[in-house]
Amino acid sequence: MAIDGTSQAGGWAVGTPGPAEGGPLVRVDRQAGDPGPGELLVEVEACGVCRTDLHLAEGDLTPHRPATVPGHEIVGRVLAVGQGVTGHAPGDRVGGAWLRGTCGTCRYCLFGRENLCPYSRYTGWDADGGFAERTLLPADYVYPLPPDADPAQLAPLLCAGIIGYRALRRSDLPAGGRLGLYGFGGSAHLAAQVALAEGATVHVLTRSPAARDLALSLGAASAGDAYDAPPEPLDAAVLFAPVGDLVPVALAALDRGGTLAVAGIHLTDIPPLNYQRHLFQERTLRSVTSNTRQDGADFLSTAARIALRATVTPYPLDAAPRALADLAADRVNGAAVLLP
Structure with a gap:
């Protein structure tokens, strides 16, 4: 052929x-x-x-x-x-x-x-x-x-690394902030290492017990089920799982002024959002689309500097x-x- x-x-x-x-x-x-x-x-x-x-x-x-x-x-x-x-x-x-x-x-x-x-x-x-x-x-x-x-x-x-890096930047995580990662596969476990190296507190929410164990071994402060509430409000979150049902869950976990970045190219339908609960107090929902070549160069440089594994x-x-x-x-x- x-x-x-x-x-x-x-x-x-x-x-x-x-x-x-x-x-x-x-x-x-x-x-x-x-x-x-x-x-x-x-x-x-x-x-x-x-x-x-x-x-x-x-x-x-x-x-x-x-x-x-x-x-x-x-x-x-x-x-x-x-x-x-x-x-x-x-x-x-x-x-x-x-x-x-x-x-x-x-x-x-x-x-x-x-x-x-x-x-x-x-x-x-x-x-x-x-x-x-x-x-x-x-x-x-x-x-x-x-x-x-x-x-x-x-x-x-x-890809997993570069897209995770762009998603992390799109989440507007402040220095020393509290980050939630929803889903913990190839991309999230690399983004977590970047965030941890930059001083963030990372909370992982995922359905996989093995992924939760991996998250804790990398230094996450907590690891729970995808639909659990994190132990503290989040300044930023990234949704890696292609599950639209998790969008309101992650938005509800954000503190005032927090941002949720959706990292995937595909997402199942998002259920209706409640303005007061999910978006009010200047919470932001944004998507991530591909990457620039500069994103790739910046991430690969960062990965080498922090000895990402x-x-x-x-x-x-x-x-x-x-x-x-x-x-x-x-x-x-x-x-x-x-x-x-």
Whole structure:
């Protein structure tokens, strides 16, 4: 099976979207091609399994093209560079992330808000991603990565980490503030480490007992069920779980002037809000949309400075359907990573 514009071999694509347990991923064997202008051909060393991949596979996100190879937390080595590429050479280690391209000329791009570009493109949605042995990445949208670090440790940083970092900033957490994290998977357990390193008190609310244990081991002040009230009012909160029912729960937990940032690309319907209980006293509800390249650079710099450590559940590339099903069933502690 071959699709124009791909450079994958021995990977997985989304066939007919449906429940992860039903096997929406199908094997593909695609011939690797040469990189085009501005592209890098990359041999994949590791690829994180993000909840966005799950949303695409299960049909929560409408596919942008048929039989797309998912995966946008890509760590790999450059095999070849396309025409016009500077700053990259064969053998370099790079990271491919969710944001794959923007127009560079719209009002959002010109004013530092390229995450809102109406012409933006995404790895694993608009073009094939990293659930494969090789992939093509746009040179202007990859990140240089440490050459000797464990690739499984680096992979979750490239979306879970970057998006969690942007969500944390969107929550307007004050210095030394009280932060609530709703859901505690790949993204939240990285954002928690950033917040803790910056002096925040972190309270975790999640349905998974294993995730609660992980939160406490990382230094969270408390860990309860997703629908529990935290032990103190929150200055800020981030909703990582794609569950709209938790929006009023998290808003009710905010102190006066607090902000709730919703981190996911997909959320089930939000139930009616009560103005007095959920929004009055200047509580704020805001969304998070993708990230800018500057977000990525800032987060990766922060991760190196604080020696951030991902909790990783590794899977061989052949087990990608199982990794996706485990993520759907909350059987992954921390982040799932495929290792070709």
